[in-house]
Amino acid sequence: MISVKELTAGYTPGIDILNGIDLEVGRAEIVTLLGPNGCGKSTLLKCIAGYLFPRQGQIYLEGDDVGRTPVHLKVRHCALGFVPQTENVFAALSVRENLLIGGQFLHPRACQERLQQLCELYPVLARKLDAAAASLSGGERQILALGRALMPSPRTLLLDEPSAGLSPKVLAEVFEAIEHTRRKEVVAILMVEQNAMEALGISDRAYVLAQGQVALTGPARQLLEDPRMRELYLGDRAA
Template sequence: MIETLNVHAGYGDGPDILQSISMNAHAREIVTILGPNGCGKSTLLKTVAGFLKPRQGEVRIDGQHAEAVPIHEKVRHFGVGYVPQTDNVFRTMTVTENLLMGARALDRQTRAERFDALMVQYPTLANKRRRKASALSGGERQILSLARALMAGPRILLLDEPSAGLSPAMMHEVFDAIERIRDEADLCILMVEQNAYEALSISDRAYVLNLGSVALTAPARDLLNDPAMERLYLGGEPEV
């Protein structure tokens, strides 16, 4: 479980971008963060991941104060995997090399087992395992970045716009993959998304941010069914 308690955070000596954010996400849950561009969604994820230190408040992972552990040990210590919004694969490396990079800390056998399991789970990657990441499509790269995070065997997965720039078909593939991960591996998934309808339809709960604060939190189903929410926060009618 991850939680933030009245977290304030910002960059350098700039203003607070996050203002007193309290939120949480549990195991076997997909929690989606929605909100307009620049409202602080990525900043919140970076703060939960430990790349940004809260100025006030606390990030807790499984009830433990998260700052006590250096960033590079977060995955091993707390099981937190983070897939950033951009630059999430090494383009000059092959699919296989990218995946193995995700599990440097593991012993050889666990690494081999995870790799084989992911090859079964993601045939697209298996077929292109010797290709350079730069030769994959955008959607295939998104799947690769997800799979690479899974190589480390995280219990908590932080995903920053996993469907960004994808065609509808590829977007559905990525969301299906995320849903399966939650159901098969009991993960706690915290995801930032612009594609609100599609994200909510696989999510359990959502937080809507505005100007660095939580404007609203609700079960995903309620948000999907509420016409006012649709107009205010979800940007109009869904594409069918």
Template structure:
């Protein structure tokens, strides 16, 4: 499979604090790649740097072979790279449909707006029922579905998900991961998944990286990492 995303020696942080140190990782088209680690490991900062929300202080980010390191954040969804932030960050007083339409502001989404809206509602049938309801009145699981669906409205080639299971019931966690796997396996979407629920993440992912204090310390097939005693003891509570 061809590489769709390459992070090469990236260092990044906030103010005087450096959070990521010389981080390198790759994602192939059609893969689900998990990034796991403890709180404060730098997982969200990695996604934010790829998304252009945090500038890289050193290194390079390439998307579909193009250096996008200096590209602004708003350029990236318009060219196929979408981020679902932790908690979804919906507009609570707007309806489900209005939130979804905001995801189609980029030309690649606007060009097929009605068709894309129908496609995402086919993936998330509950949103069709809730389309006129205020997003703030949805359950946690439903809000997460709206957030993912909104990102899909711009027809991304690569979808980044930051902690999609946070605050959800076990039943909804399973449903969200089922949807993520369906998007990758059946629709060919490439997914980068940052997740503290290491067991679920390593079950659904093809490959995974372990981030610890801003450094990539392990990487490889997700199934192999899931079976390692060190990973089980450190991150899976086994």
């Protein structure tokens, strides 16, 4: 469960990238974050994850005020999983090694059991356990990144563009894996996406950011039909 209140944040002194964001993600909900390039989507995920601290406002995970808790402590103590936009797997390591790194804070036996569980959840990982991550296809790599983040059984999962660069068929497979995750694991998922239509298709709700603020929010189905979506975000694609 994520709750963000009036969040302001930025990198350079005096320049706010996020400017008063309010956002909620409930248990077992999939919520998509949309918006044009550079509007602050990854920055918001980085703030929730703890790579960047708020200038103002609060971030709660499952009711705890964690605005100033760094990412490594959130992963270890706040049941947070984070899949960044780029470099989300260790390319030189095998699939198994990547998963084991995800489970590094677990007891070794629990880690092995969880690895087995995730191999059952995502058979593609089981088939490629000893392959180097570098040899995986784009879709397989995204599923490995998801699997790695899921190793410690997070209750909050942040995904930054899990379908980036994937063909429509593979994109559908990755989204199916995400939906599957929501069904099998009780986890609140906040996902940044550029493939708006497809992402809304598997989401409960969405937020559209523009210039560091929430420009539009509502149930995914409703947003799919909202003409303001076209204006704000879909542009020519929906024309």
